[in-house]
Amino acid sequence: MDHMSRYDAKLVEPKWQAEWDKADVFRARRDETRPKYYVLEMFPYPSGRIHMGHVRNYTMGDVIARYKSAAGFNVLHPMGWDAFGMPAENAAMAEGGHPADWTYRNIADMRDQLKPMGLSIDWSREFATCDAEYYGQQQAMFIDMMEAGLVYRKSATVNWDPVDMTVLANEQVIDGKGWRSGAEVERRELTQWFFRISDYAEDLLDALDGLEKWPEKVRLMQRNWIGRSLGLQFGFATTGAPAGHERLEVYTTRPDTLLGASFAAVSPDHPLAKALEKDNAEVAAFCAECRRMGTSEEALETTEKRGVDTGITVRHPTDGRDLPVWIANFILMDYGTGAIFGVPAHDQRDLDFARKYGLDVIDVYFAEGDDTPVGDTAFVPPKTDLVRYARACAGPEMQTGEAAIEAAIAAAEAAGFGTGVTKYRLRDWGISRQRYWGCPIPVVHCDACGVVPERKENLPVELPRDVSFDKPGNPLDRHPSWARTACPKCGKPARRETDTMDTFVDSSWYYARFTAPRAETPTNLADAEYWMNVDQYIGGIEHAILHLLYSRFFARAMHKTGHLPAKAIEPFDALFTQGMVTHEIYVTSDANGRPVFHLPEEVIWKDGKPFVEGGHLLLEDGGKLPLEDGSPLKLEDVKVIPSAKMSKSKKNVVDPVNIIGAYGADTARWFMLSDSPPERDVEWTAAGAEAAWKHLSRVWRLADEVRAAGDGDGAADTALERATHRAIDEVTRGIEGFAFNKAVAKLYEFTNTIARSGAGAGAQRAALRVMAQLMAPMVPHLAEEVWSMLGGAGLVARAPWPEADPAMLVEDTVTLPIQVNGKRRSEIAVPRDMAKEEVEKLVLADDAVVKALAGGAPKKLIVVPGRIVNVVI
RNA sequence: GCCCGAGUGGCGGAAUGGUAGACGCAGGGGAUUCAAAAUCCCCCGCCGCAAGGCGUGUCGGUUCGAGUCCGACCUCGGGCACCA
DSSP states (O other): OOTTOSOOHHHHHHHHHHHHHHHTTTOOOOOTTSOEEEEEEOOOOOOSSOOHHHHHHHHHHHHHHHHHHHTTOEEEOOOOBOOOSHHHHHHHHHHOSOHHHHHHHHHHHHHHHHGGGOOOOOGGGOOBTTSHHHHHHHHHHHHHHHHTTOEEEEEEEEEEETTTTEEEOGGGEETTEETTTOOBOEEEEEEEEEEOGGGGHHHHHHGGGGOTBSOHHHHHHHHHHHOEEEEEEEEEEEESOOTTOSEEEEEESOGGGGGGOOEEEEOTTSHHHHHHHTTOHHHHHHHHHHTTSOSSHHHHHHSOOOEEEEEEEEEOTTTOOEEEEEEETTOOTTSTTSEEEEOGGGOHHHHHHHHHHTOOOOOOEEBTTBOOOOOSSOOOOOTTSEEEESSOSSSOSEEEHHHHHHHHHHHHHHHTSEEEEEEESOOOEEOEEOOSSSOBOOEEEETTTEEEEOOGGGOOOOOOSOOOOSSSSOHHHHOSSTTEEEOTTTOSEEEEOOOEEOHHHHTTSHHHHTTSTTOSSSOOHHHHHHHOSBSEEEEEGGGTTHHHHHHHHHHHHHHHTTSSOGGGSSOBSBEEEEOOEEEEEEEEEOTTSOEEEEOGGGEEEETTEEEEOSSEEEOTTSOEEEOTTOOOOOGGGOEEEEEEEOOGGGTOOOOHHHHHHHHOHHHHHHHHHSSSOTTSOEEOOHHHHHHHHHHHHHHHHHHHHHHHTTTTTOOOOHHHHHHHHHHHHHHHHHHHTTOHHHHHHHHHHHHHHHHHOOOOHHHHHHHHHHHHHHHTTTSHHHHHHHHHHTTOOSOGGGSOOOOOOGGGTOOSEEEEEEEETTEEEEEEEEETTOOHHHHHHHHHHSHHHHHHHTTOOOSEEEEETTTEEEEEO
16 A cells, blocks of 8 residues: 555645745735735634634635636735724733733734635735724824714713723623623713714615625615614694703604504603603603613613603694603614604504503504404504505505605695604714723813814824723723823823724724735725725625624725725625534533533433533533532433534534644635535534545545556546536536535535546546646645646646536436426436427327326426426326 | 524435435445455435325415415524624
8 A cells, every 4th residue: 555545634735835835826916907806704803713613704715715816816815803802801801911912812823723724815914903003094094084074972871880880881781780790780871982874874775776796685684774764753742841842853754643643752861851850750760760771772672661651741733632741661762853652553562552551542544344443463564555544644545554654744744743854773883982902082182172183193092001900991091191191282281082992993994904004094095996895705694784884884984085996985896694603512401400511522422312421510621610509410411402603601612723633724624615505504513524524535545546547548538528517617606606515516526427437547637637626716735736646737726717618518418307287207308409399299108198198188288498398187 | 672584304405486305424235354444336305015195394375387486474593783
């Protein structure tokens, strides 16, 4: 046996990585004579370990990058780090140390883990958003945006932990309590910085139609998020309200239901509620309670609907009834006017509220032919359905909701009590964070001059290094000297802004920075002009709304401030959202019935059933913690749950480093591309990884055998050539269409075809060289090895993509299945372009058809040329 | 609660409205081997001895023909503006 007859990824992969480095294959240089292609995967947060989701994401991007490069494009494929954020501060609080050290150490670790994957990345463009060089440019843009009127301050609510005296993120609020202190969280108002994204609401909405290479679901989610609505705004005249509240402005998207109104309601944050709070104890108590709710919309919507009657009434604008005014916990101050009228019959929330507090339920419209009054389910048909209005504001009795809304607005405008108003659900983007590890907002507060932007020559406003995290709250706020500065305008002593920016700001323009990562301005226009837009953006569906919407806004703002060309206001031409990587979890329960998760290596398989040693929890550091009552776990209770998202707490994380160490990067890459469609979740399985490795070894072995056989008789083999062209065609279409799993399946098939073909060594060699090219985007190291073994010239990474000859793709005969009444009964082989009449004759003579007809004539004979025949009896 | 997705053999999945299950995993059988590993070959949706019947989350509809289109529902996943 030949000592080299086994594929050794450990030797082969570093060898070709060194070759690529030596030839500097992946450095992207601006070259106006060549068409460019910009591939970008969402950059990672430097948690310290790469995970399988990264492997999947970057493998997909690499396939595209390498394929486009072979197809003749000048490819830009960069990598960086989304490096600001809470985890670094949390680590500093938990383990001591400094967020910067933690972050840069993690970046170094992750870069070391990533490089063995053999990605075609131009590492010379790498940066981290926490580099002062990067965030200084971000500050320059912030100042430009201030001058362009895109930035302002206003009061907004935050989650306040009264014990830790700190602002909490939504994820840090658990069941209304602070995650560390356990104290009831309060909503508190602070003056904060905002970007005027809502100025662009209409444009951001309308431009979605042009994003044809984005998934329809993402466009739909953004459309709904922006939420354009045409509604009616009008003022109710109030009775019994405090001075200044003689009118209550409400906004409704269903003015056609005005005659079904039975109450009005305002948000607990509404000025009227605040006015009443002063001398109404009941209202004060209710508002105080509402303020203990988190700020998230989810918290608001899922809490039980409750309210308090203010005793104030409003006069209905058309029928003159007096309606009670309530304060209700489900009314958002941020949407519309923060006040509504309730129509219980046609809104489930209003109905629940009305039933709870004994308010009237007045039916406005009914389904055709059904006059049943509403019970406990509100009648809310689609607006496009025709319904019968028993209490129409305007328009005919039978009309759609859409038509009735329009008619109601027109009527209100004619009567002079209201106006049709287009509103958006999209709110301005609050970017203030009361935290250290983020980009400082570059402004100065001066007693004489007010809020003044820092001078650009003083940028970057750098984070101070000497901070402590031994107590909660913003370290910038309590730093003894950092905030002390001179006013950029008058020079008198002034104080720096201590808020930092939302990390979404950092990730809203990194794609533009990659086009000129060392420029001394945020972008270099010549580079941006050449490289923008991102031709293919790839990332997780979890970013479908916020990150992508903020980036679209930011690109517009960068254009307005002169940092991007007009063509780049939609920065991502094509978007692909990949699924998660999941892995099974092993769960038992402790004595209190709470779930206990187990590492795969803790699970013992006996007779195909999982067991764990009882009586302890395994800690992350490998230590053991006895269960609270010391009782052993019930061994028979181990449950295996497939397809759980990989997470530390569920102990089902598979570390790519181990996989790459055991099998090599190509195996991990091949596995990530096999089987599951890229947009769907993929389950990591040990068996799948083993199978991927086996196949790659088989390809290598095949190449080794063919090499050993020399050139053979040099005879061509038509069948193998046809198979080769079919493989080129299908793999190419698989990659172009983001159907990598299908491209992989085709390559499996092609391997079988070559291995089983009786073709001579020369013909097999030619086929295998094409296979090396087709596999190169996916498993680049193996591809280089096979390519060089079989006499390929230069690097396969530099070889042009093979082209399929259309003449080699057509088959002369086709098999036509014959159905009788839609069920397959037989089949015939016919020349590809046989006339319909000829086919019909053959079909009617077919044994199965003759038998089914039993002497009768068919009712119908359907022949779909080249596809199928259906005999209807 | 609201918005958006996804459900096909034991498993991952394939299928311009046209043969459901390509390709792979697992499983079964065989070859090779002193033996094993590795490798190669064959079988493999379910029920049935067979003929045949049943099958793409559930229920209904459109069609010569539905995994695919339409309606209702169920389950799971993503997002909900301070996780990234």
